[in-house]
Amino acid sequence: MENESTLSRRSLLCGLAVLTLGLLPDTAIAAGNVKVLSNGKVEVLISRNTALRKVGGVVQFQDGNGRSLALVRTSNAVNGFKALNLSCTHEGVTVGLSGGKWVCPEHRAEFALDGKVQAKPAKRDLGTVAIKATRTKVTVG
Numbered sequence: 701m702e703n704e705s706t707l708s709r710r711s712l713l714c715g716l717a718v719l720t721l722g723l724l725p726d727t728a729i730a731a732g733n734v735k736v737l738s739n740g741k742v743e744v745l746i747s748r749n750t751a752l753r754k755v756g757g758v759v760q761f762q763d764g765n766g767r768s769l770a771l772v773r774t775s776n777a778v779n780g781f782k783a784l785n786l787s788c789t790h791e792g793v794t795v796g797l798s799g800g801k802w803v804c805p806e807h808r809a810e811f812a813l814d815g816k817v818q819a820k821p822a823k824r825d826l827g828t829v830a831i832k833a834t835r836t837k838v839t840v841g
């Protein structure tokens with residue numbers, strides 16, 4: 701019992717230290733309750749993906765073709781979303797969210813949260829996917 705308490709306290713302190721130092725990479729939240737429709741489009745419910753309620757919120761998911769996509773809240777408007785294809789425009793490796801931007805693990809190209817290229821070797825912005833948004837859901841594709 702004493703060991704559990706010590707471990708728990710130690711784990712908490714280590715966790716706080718890591719958070720304080722900002723060493724944990726930020727990651728997009730995996731989208732919840734994503735539905736791939738028969739036409740291949742993906743339906744993302746805002747009620748099940750609370751990150752999308754705030755500007756700058758991001759959720760990540762795969763579409764029916766296995767593409768890694770992200771949905772980014774870009775404004776408070778009903779259609780204030782941008783769907784990004786997370787395939788790096790340099791050589792196609794899937795980028796990941798780190799420090800508030802998309803970073804390619806292969807050659808370190810960087811993209812802003814909205815997909816605009818910021819650092820080479822990529823020269824083009826991340827691809828976008830069409831969206832249709834209502835107050836309750838965003839359909840991607």
Ligand code: FES
Pocket residue numbers: 788789790791792793804805806807808809820821822
């Ligand atoms: S594949 Fe992404 S920078 Fe090269």
